Amino acid sequence: xxxxxxxxxxxxxxxxxxxxxxxxxxxxxxxxxxxxxxxxxxxxxxxxxxxxxxxxxxxxxxxxxxxxxxxxxxxxxxxxxxxxxxxxxxxxxxxxxxxxxxxxxxxxxxxxxxxxxxxxxxxxxxxxxxxxxxxxxxxxxxxxxxxxxxxxxxxxxxxxxxxxxxxxxxxxxxxxxxxxxxxxxxxxxxxxxxxxxxxxxxxxxxxxxxxxxxxxxxxx
Numbered sequence: 153x154x155x156x157x158x159x160x161x162x163x164x165x166x167x168x169x170x171x172x173x174x175x176x177x178x179x180x181x182x183x184x185x186x187x188x189x190x191x192x193x194x195x196x197x198x199x200x201x202x203x204x205x206x207x208x209x210x211x212x213x214x215x216x217x218x219x220x221x222x223x224x225x226x227x228x229x230x231x232x233x234x235x236x237x238x239x240x241x242x243x244x245x246x247x248x249x250x251x252x253x254x255x256x257x258x259x260x261x262x263x264x265x266x267x268x269x270x271x272x273x274x275x276x277x278x279x280x281x282x283x284x285x286x287x288x289x290x291x292x293x294x295x296x297x298x299x300x301x302x303x304x305x306x307x308x309x310x311x312x313x314x315x316x317x318x319x320x321x322x323x324x325x326x327x328x329x330x331x332x333x334x335x336x337x338x339x340x341x342x343x344x345x346x347x348x349x350x351x352x353x354x355x356x357x358x359x360x361x362x363x364x365x366x367x368x369x370x371x372x
Contacts, residue, residue: 162194164202168216171209172257179260181206207273210261214278217254221247222285237347239289240313244339248324252332259325279314286310316342 162170170192175181182188185206189196203209224246225231231242251258261274290309320342324335 162198164212165216167199167202168209168213172213172254175260176256181210210274211277213254213257213261214275215281217247217250218278218281218285220250236289237343241339241343243285243289244317244320244343245336248320248332248335248339251321251324263325275318282314282317283310286313289313312346316346 171188174188174191182191185196185199188206189199199209203212221243225239225242228242231239234242287310290313320335320339323338324332327335329335
């Protein structure tokens with residue numbers, strides 16, 4: 153049975169930090185939990201206190217970005233006075249600012265996977281947390297009097313915002329502008345267009361967003 157000298161206990165945040173360092177330094181993800189634990193001199197049991205697999209650890213990275221984003225937003229007293237659209241804008245700008253600080257890992261983690269399903273699996277847990285946030289954010293947008301229709305409307309709004317988030321992530325990953333300025337422009341235009349649609353004044357902002365995306369062609 154493999155044993156290893158007992159070291160100071162590691163917490164989940166430090167474990168996640170060491171994992172991202174490993175991937176960046178080695179240029180690939182570890183082939184097993186054992187190999188990763190050996191490289192940072194901890195026992196496998198220490199790893200399993202927090203994560204059941206490498207995949208769960210990878211997924212937790214994106215959840216951690218989300219949770220830290222929400223935490224920072226709620227610490228800002230002005231955020232609580234914002235309209236819904238501005239709250240969502242603040243979320244995007246804060247999230248992608250932190251994502252930029254971890255861009256090398258994110259690109260390696262998501263771009264190096266040929267199977268789109270594998271990429272989405274890493275974002276599965278993030279999606280759960282994001283939809284909870286979106287549900288709270290968009291709760292005042294459900295104006296239908298019928299409760300069943302209101303629930304359906306709420307689900308559609310949440311899924312729409314999630315698809316918008318995925319699109320923004322894809323755009324940001326392919327953005328080559330200085331300081332990712334085009335991503336900032338895309339965020340502003342897409343959020344404005346989304347809320348104009350909800351407010352039944354879609355034409356100008358939707359066309360504006362369409363012109364910008366046609367010019368940039370992020371998915372070519």
